[in-house]
Amino acid sequence: MPDPALDLPFDADAMLAGLKPWVECESPTFDAAAVNRMMRLAARELALMGARVETIPGRMGFGDCVRASFPHPNPTAPGILVMGHLDTVHPLGTLTHLPWKREGNRQYGPGVYDMKGGNYICIEAIRQLLKAGLATSRPVTVLFTCDEEIGSPSTRDLIEAEAARHAVVLVPEPARPDGGVVTGRYAIARFNLRATGKPSHAGARLADGRSAIREMCRQVVAIEALTNDDVTYSVGVIGGGQWVNCVATHCDAESLSMAKRQADLDAAVETMLSLRPTGNDVQLSVTRGVTRPVWEPDAKVMALYDTARGIARRIGFDINHQSAGGGSDGNFTGAMGITTLDGLGVQGAGGHTLEEHLLVDSLIPRAKLMAGLLQVV
Secondary structure, eight states: OOOGGGGSOOOHHHHHHHHHHHHHSOOBTTOHHHHHHHHHHHHHHHHHTTOEEEEEOOOTTOOOEEEEEOOOSSTTSOEEEEEEEOOBSOOTTGGGTSOSEEETTEEEOTTIIIIIHHHHHHHHHHHHHHHTTOOOSSOEEEEEESOGGGTOTTTHHHHHHHHTTEEEEEOOOOOOTTSOEEEEEOEEEEEEEEEEOBOOBTTTOGGGOBOHHHHHHHHHHHHHTTOOSSEEEEEEEEEEOSOTTBOOSEEEEEEEEEESSHHHHHHHHHHHHTOOOSSTTSEEEEEEEEEEOOBOOOHHHHHHHHHHHHHHHHHTOOOOEEEESSOOTHHHHHHTTOEEEBOOSOOEEOTTSTTOEEEGGGHHHHHHHHHHHHHHO
């Protein structure tokens, strides 16, 4: 099978130079204006490459999305959807603590690994194919979304509608630690909890109050103790009270459960929704938040993986595959039965931390892998 991707003139320094303004355009999910600045940056680059670019207005208070369609000799054929998110978990100002900085083989920066680096190598793969006059096997559409880091509450319908018009979905989320790709993802559910106590003056009438914070702390310990081999339970956000001299009336928390099988997640949902307060003098409410369905690989996914592995071997490396925790928008497309391959982005580590970095020597082989896939799938 011919593979001109092997000869495309990818340049790691050039890719880093192009990626730098993307990483330095901070885009935390909850800041719609910041996300939109990033979307405009990406939209302009895609337009300069010759794509037909559309900005899809955001909703629910979140940012916009960008869809870019590239010309193709057979534009009505079911195409390839390259799908990534441009929001990050890092708040504005993170560049002060995690600046764009290269140390040897490591390139640091907020979102450089999850997942602006992966998005950028996809853009570069398309750019190099266009410059070389090499047609992709199918029409290619790029979809960049705004809220993946919080479960895609405002974009799931858009993702599913767009994916339904395509034959293949490629997701440049970070590669697995060994450089492998993702052929399935665990199911994930989020929950919002609120404890309600009884206020009182913490100095003069402490015994008259019932602390919502204390109740939530008890719940957190009990929830996390539910973790077993089938399902994980964790609480990642908590906040309550307003004045230190008042017994807290309210305390809120957000919890996440993850399971390899949908039935196990469904059971976890029932468990979470059945939580009760520890006493009659406090209240507890639990509501279900966004959910990602389990994505289990089928024969078409495994065939796509085999194709990717063959390309990688011709480039000079190998890739394993696995189902993975940590959701992505690939959960949605994979669960729909659309042939999806995830984890095609850069290698690195430290996602969601101040040690986030990509490995520079992964840029060229991963870009070649993407270019090869775009030519043959």
